[in-house]
Amino acid sequence: KANIKSHQINILGSIGGSESKEKEKDNIYPFPLIVSGRIIRENLDTLQIEEKWLRKEVEKKGKTIKDIMFANYENGKLFIAETKDT
Template sequence: MEEFLTIIFRTIFFYALILVIFRLMGKREIGELSILDLVVFIMIGELAVVAIERPTVKLFHAVLPMVLLMAVQIIMAISSLKSKKFRDLVDGKPSIIINRGKIDEEAMRKQRYNFDDLLTQLREKDIRSIADVEFAILESSGSLSVIEKQKGSDSSEAKSGDITIPLILDGTVEEENLQRINKTNLWLRQEMKKKGYRDLKKISFCSYENGKFYIDLMDEE
């Protein structure tokens, strides 16, 4: 009877503890979990199961590694906010699978992403044909973001749109994105100078879309 009550108590206790831990680690949708988040969540869940199934294990010995994992996850999350390189290393980068209606096979190979995966995710978004897609971006979470072609007055034609291209993130110039739009670092710096921004490190976010810039400065401390 005592062991039965212990299991009930531990189940309720670890249920409450896991809720608190996940709450402290921040709100994220299941589909947006990074590999790091997923590993931490699985390990915390496994530790809780072991502690419930083995009442002889001291409560402190079960709680300590769970709290330690929470601390590691929070520290790494803060580090990813401050460092773009660290964020790319941990979470990975989004990949453009379809660019202006053209499939990028090289990007698919790099992500080990096949046409069955692409068609499945397009069907999940109620898109019947790849021909209807202007941009498809494979996010770091594994989800597919899709921008459909905009139909013009003539139904047989579609207007080519554009997507937001981040050129500066956390004060760091995104060289790959500059190459994607056939621009150089020098061009970007000259454009920023024209707008009164001489120190790119003070720019938190700068994007380029349809020939227009969106610029956000870092918060002043």
């Protein structure tokens, strides 16, 4: 008989403490957070990001949510791809 062992691979890494969860959140595919001046709340919830944080990041760029046509979250950062002409 062959001795066969099976192994499971967690593609997201270990889910131990909050530090590993932060790493997971930072190493995922881009998620749109703002489209056509509207917050995509489902994606905020999925990423466990607070709307307060998003608004603060947008304000740092001198913009409002309504000014932004498209912004996504990738590698732990907010990327604003397009803004409306103001």
